[in-house]
Amino acid sequence: MADWSFWLIAAGVAVTVELFIGTFYLLMIAVGLAFGALAAAIGLALPIQTMLAAIVGVAATIGLRRSRFGKMGSRTDAERDPNVNLDIGQAIIVPAWQDGVARVMYRGALWDVELDRAAAAATATHAPAPGKYIIREVRGSRLIVTA
CATH class of the missing domain: 2.40.50.140 (Nucleic acid-binding proteins)
Known part of the structure; x- marks a missing residue:
């Protein structure tokens, strides 16, 4: 099997595990792994593939953390959130x-x-x-x- 197929299998495993976990962080790592597959497909050396996958995965994770989906402090408690508990406001x-x-x-x-x-x-x-x-x-x- 070619190097790029190992990267894509790893990305597929990461996406599959992500479906069970329910956060987006592992999905960002899968994006990094997909970039590793892309680097392998264009013929870059294995250390460069690994570095590219790591850099893209970490950058995507940091980007997610700084986005509105990764902000932890702005969330309201479930016991006060009308989107969670429909009794609130009644x-x-x-x-x-x-x-x-x-x-x-x-x-x-x-x-x-x-x-x-x-x-x-x-x-x-x-x-x-x-x-x-x-x-x-x-x-x-x-x-x-x-x-």
């Missing part, structure tokens, strides 16, 4: 509060409800009023709401 009716906590029927089940920190601080001197509240966060079986 309205519920709280009939009564007891010590800052309530029980409501929501989606066919009883849920514990508590006010978020900002709303709880605003009602620290008096009990929250019954009425309509908006779900801002879901922590386990507890809904965190705001007025």
Whole structure:
């Protein structure tokens, strides 16, 4: 077998493993391996093929890390993200509060409800009023709401 076919097989294995992992980083390494295959196909020496594959793979990985797909800090928690949890942003009716906590029927089940920190601080001197509240966060079986 030719050198380029080994590079392409390695790239194919990397892509296959990437399908099971679910990140794009191994896919960037596969791009580097594909460049190694390209270098082998045009007849460059093995050390140059390896260097080209490594440089392209590392550059692609760094590029991915700096893109919007690789930014870790800008993500919101799943318990606050309406794209993950469809309950966030929904309205519920709280009939009564007891010590800052309530029980409501929501989606066919009883849920514990508590006010978020900002709303709880605003009602620290008096009990929250019954009425309509908006779900801002879901922590386990507890809904965190705001007025």
